[in-house]
Amino acid sequence: PIDVEPADGPVAAYAVLLKTPTGRIYCFYNHNTDEIPTGVRDMPRQPAYNLRRVDMLGHFVLKFSDDHGRTWSAERTEIPIRETAIDRENVSGGTIRFFWTVGRPFAHHGVAYVPVHKIGGVGPEIINASEGVVLCSDNLLTETDPARIHWDTRPDGDAGLRPPPDGGPIAEEQSYSVLSDGTFYVVYRSVAGHPVYAYSRDHGRTWTEPRYARYANGRLMKHPRAANFAWRCANGKFLYWFHNHGGRDFHDRNPAWLCSGRETDSPTGRIIEWSQPEILLYDDDPRIRLSYPDLIEEDGRFFITETQKDMARVHELDPQLIEGLWGQFEDDRLAEHGLILNLPHPNEAMPPAVEAPPLPDFSATDRSQSDGRTRDLRAGFSIDLTIRLDSLAPGQIVLDNRIENGCGCALRTTDPHTLEILLNDGRTQSTWDCDPGMLNVARKQHITIIVDGGPKIITFLVDGVLNDGGETRQFGWGRFSPHLRGVTGADRLRIGQQITALRLYNRPLRTSEAIGNWRHTRPR
Structure with a gap:
């Protein structure tokens, strides 16, 4: 690594880069030039204020490199940031600027733009008020003397x-x-x-x-x-x-x-x-x-x-x-890779049961290790079906390959009027369901359940909509146990009369593929 600032100097943090057409690279960052220490101190707007960190305050500065980052200018140049209400209202009354940046700088029509995130308060939650501005320069891309670079803070006015x-x-x-x-x-x-x-139609003003x-x-x-x-x-x-x-x-x-x-x-x-x-x-x-x-x-x-x-x-x-x-x-193509069951067959009714195709195990014994530890196979599967429910009553078994000890996989309706998948290997059981409010009565709906053994996540799509929890829960996707070994169950897969079309895949579909399947099933 090459230091832009010495590690034993004042705190310098949150560096972002912009390369000009000449090949010069500018590095923009926070610099605690005044070496303000952490600790309790009286501030104009808050006595006995405990300043917990000093990497998000001070001065906004730049250095440059003309050799692709191998060396950096000895002098740093301060970039002026126009004062706005959030600065005046911070704990220092504006005498100290609180800010940082992680936004990627960009150029448009010969003008350079550098994002800055202003902080209005630094409290128990570290940052308790913030807003964004962008610093614009009409000559940074061509001016070689940093002291002569022009800077303008946008948007206009007293708020970001x-x-x-x-x-x-x-x-x-x-x-x-x-x-x-x-x-x-x-x-x-x-x-x-x-x-x-x-959106801005006037370059950030x-x-x-x-x-x-x-x-x-x-x-x-x-x-x-x-x-x-x-x-x-x-x-x-x-x-x-x-x-x-x-x-x-x-x-x-x-x-x-x-x-x-x-x-x-x-x-x-x-x-x-x-x-x-x-x-x-x-x-x-x-x-x-x-x-x-x-x-x-x-x-x-x-x-x-x-x-x-x-x-x-x-x-x-x-x-x-x-x-x-x-x-x-x-895309309205039917995903075919990994398709191991596709029912009903042409010109046939949906059978009440079929031979259960094997689904991948999630883990296995690592035979290369003498202690027999787990080898994560990062496998998964998907259930893609069209369903027509006559009621949303809980306890309806829609799909099931479980045996007496519970091993296997099942789909069932639940009390909050959702469809739930149950996964069981005889040792571990995991469940997840679609979002409440997604199911309808007496109407065909397309549902895809994706069980992804990489991240150990289950997702539901209902009529082409990836469930995200809506207004009822934080997550629309759920995790299943990493200790779940698989869902091998009975030799026969029992199919509920609610299902009008069924596809099984021996891999997790992508969201885009599931949406393509939904679009493929819609009336033409």
Whole structure:
């Protein structure tokens, strides 16, 4: 590693980079130039204030490299940030600036833009008020003397990018994208359980009223207080990283989910509509957090970097996952890979029972180890069916291969009017159900249940909608036990009369494939 600032100097943190057309690389970061210490001190707006950390205050500065980061300028240059209400209202009354940045800088029409996240209060929750601004320079890309670089703070006025009126005091870690008509799109985190977005048609001077992000089908997206970043790709489409649950704090950043976006027209200009998400990355320990990503695109290949401020990792993305996301808006093909049962057969009625096809085990004994430890097979399966329920009464068995000791898999209706999957290996049992309110009576519905033995997650899609918990629960996806060995049950699979079509797959389908299956089953 090459130090931009010495490790034994004042605290320097939250560095982001921008490369100019000349090859110069600028590094922008927080610098505690005044060496303000942690500890209890009197502040103008709060006596005996306990300053817990000093990496999110001080001065915003830059250094540059003209040799691809091998060496950095000896002098650092301070970047002026226009004072706004949130600065004057912080605990110091504006004498100390609180801020940080993790947003990727960008350039558009010869102007450089650097995101900054202002902090209005630093309390027991570390940050209890925040909003976003972007610093603009009309000559950074060409000026060689940092002291002569011009800076302008946007948006205009005394307030930055904030949450919707009911969204609490947090609006931070803004991520910007530029659309084909020059519109700026920004997405950022809140404490409302949803990501927030806005558009600017005048290069960041003004913004539309902040709103909670939605999928193309109109459903609200869900996201906790974690980084959620969007990137424009070479094909003009977009990718978006988030965590797909309605938490309001810093937890549950595992797994990471990915949406694709495409531009469409609106009365005021171009906007982005978002696909439904796929699981992108996971760790076996649910408490491990995956965050602060960036996207690298090279020669048609996509790579994601991610870190939780300590260890950085790089992952190449599966091309099939990306292509599936691109095509999710129109794809109506039936997924055939891994299809091991497809009923009813042409010109036949649905049978009440069939020979049960073998489903993959989730784990096995590792024969290469003398202690017989577990080998995680990271396998899974999917159930894809069309169903017509005459009532939502609980206890209806829809599909079942269990034996007397409970081993096997079953689908059944539950008391909150949901469909539940039950997985049992005789030692361990796991269950999860669809979101309440998704099932209807006397109407055919398409349901896909995906049991993914990689992240050990179960997802439900009902009529092409990935369940996310809605307004009734934080998570629409659920974890099953990593100790569950499999769902081998009876030789016969019993099929309830509610099922009008049934497909089994010996692998976990992707969200995009499940949506394609739903679209394939719709009347033409």
